[in-house]
Amino acid sequence: MSAPANLSPRSSRPGPSARDTILARVREALRIPAPPPHLKSLAAEEAAVPAAGQGHSGLSILPLEVARPWLPDGGDTPEERRAILVTNLEKLRAIVHQVPDLTAATELVFTLARERDWQRVAYHGHEKVDPLLAGIPCATHRVDAPGVHPASAKSALEACDAGISACEALVAQTGSILVSSATCGGRGLSIVPHVHLVVATPDQIVSTLGDALHEAQQRHAGRMPSMLSFITGPSRTGDIERILVLGAHGPKELIVILVG
């Protein structure tokens, strides 16, 4: 096919390493400071003053504790957050089911599987997911079961009609669902099957993206899962004449079951 494998491409040039060269160029370039951007809004201008004085701390001067009323609203109370979330999910063409309890959720999953004639569903073992699958009228494939060979796992997942997972958080502000490779089916479950079904409880709804990121940082302190993904509606494309089509490469349908 080609030349013999070159296992250390980084050392293919004589002289200082690329890292040293680039960092030297960066240091040299930054010797002349650039003025801060022309800010238009008074609030940010006020905020920028200490930033400039302290050698650019930028956004960090607008810490999480400070509300950001200039972003889209995510709601202040649990009721507001829930209402905004559901509205946003529906605008994104996700399917939202709000059920009172576990029994109702289990019935719903049963009905969905039967109506859609699911033959096999993939799931990630989780306290919120496991009870719902008790009576499901189809085969199940647990992606985090020990001893599954990675190569066969890809094809097994590809053969499933739906992926069922919990989530890390739901973001009211944008209608996003935060999933992680640690708890929500690795990297494949939420993207490979044609349907992604998320089971969540209202206490997982946060107001803003900032809140969700902050929570994730706290929860996984110092050891982030290898993937964290904000899912905002079913997969989509507008590449053909800018016309919206759902289900480009990822799930065509995103179903959210809110229990409680």
Place this chain on the structure above:
Amino acid sequence: MATDTTTDGPAAAHAAAAEQSPRGAKKRFLHDAAESVRDVDHRAFVRKALGGYYVTRDAQKARYGNWETARDAASLAKWSAVNRLDELLPRFADNFTANGGQVHWARDAEEAREIILGLVRAAKAKAIIKSKCMTSEEVHLNAALEQEGYGVVESDLGEFIQQLRGEPPYHFVFPCMHVRRGEISDLFSKHLGTAATDSPEELTMIARRHMRQLYVDADVGITGANFLVAETGQISITENEGNARLTAALPRVHIALAGIEKVVEHLDDLAVLLPILATAGTGQPMTCYNTLYSGPARPGECDGPEEMHLVLLDNSRTAILADPEQRDSLHCIRCGACLNVCPIFKNVGGFTYGTTYQGPIGSVITPHLRGLADWNHLSGASSLCGACTDACPVRIDIHHHLLHNRRNAARTAPNRWEKLGHKLFVAVATRPWLFATGGALFRHSLKLLKWLRPPLLSDWLATRDLPAAPAASFRAQWASRQGGR
């Protein structure tokens, strides 16, 4: 399924030619611009495609408490990171490495290609799947991989269509916005053997079905990155289709390629940058998938790549960094908003630029990437209306930078004729008697010019009329009105 990936479009050859003989870039630009402007159907099609964008973008902007303050915050985040790259780049690289990923530094395009080729060889790759990455277009990665015999498939729908057409992206966010559905149907029939259809949905499903097995079969997945988070060592990838998610999930090796200017300091910066990128770029509240990766699969995770590599590319970005006046052009988050509102882009189209990055921001940065002497003409392709600057979510002073480029070009390579012209004007304008005589001469010769069609004016006159000359000079008219009072 065996795919015929031979390509047949003229534009790839065109772009390659432009790169190889940059001296011809201006000539080609003028020629292609004239051709595109003449193509009324094409212009109408592009305008119609963008029509929906304005509506959804404005509706989405209205949902912000204050869009202008959000822009301020976004520009502050980028300014603060770009101006501390010396500190943040090593911090990012150290954290990314601590997470189990490998960082590779590339001084230029050639080095980036060498590194990625080396990684692909080491992985003994049989099939490569790729998600949208403009930086890979910048370094001509696909051509390098194909030259070595590696098959590489673009998985983003628009990029896939462009790959089959043998064309570079028309627009760096909407790669095939110039292509009609009928052409896509014919393209798929020819290359994939599918039945003709005029339904965008059915065409999308054809690509989806075609790509599915390719994700499973590929041993290497190549992606770009939208942000590199220094404090956590994560990279953030924004996409709508899910193809980047699949590209980073199923192959054994994940390689990401990103410019060094993509660094931000805090994870929290993304709480502003992700929604603003989506709203400015496509009018969405958030792009469908915004994903943070911090290395290969961790022990205990049920899937994901065994290796993750990140190639950090300079390729003249440090030259832009060294220009404090235009340093803010490195704030660019490649949302494409400036293209969508640009009257020049809408008239001359994406290919006319002959650059990786089209539109106003491309006209600003291309002279830095490829040389001011050969690419300054792009700075003249502007009405200086400032629509780009107004649209930019990170407040890059785009239209002033076009003026800065013009000034810099005039300084480094003065145009003798332009200088002579200005001297002549000064000579005339500072001598009232000469000004009056010259004006009279000009008024009387206007008709003559129209009839003579001198070569300097013939292009202009081919499609335009000369204005009718007034009977008397402005000064004469002014004097007579003052006198009549």
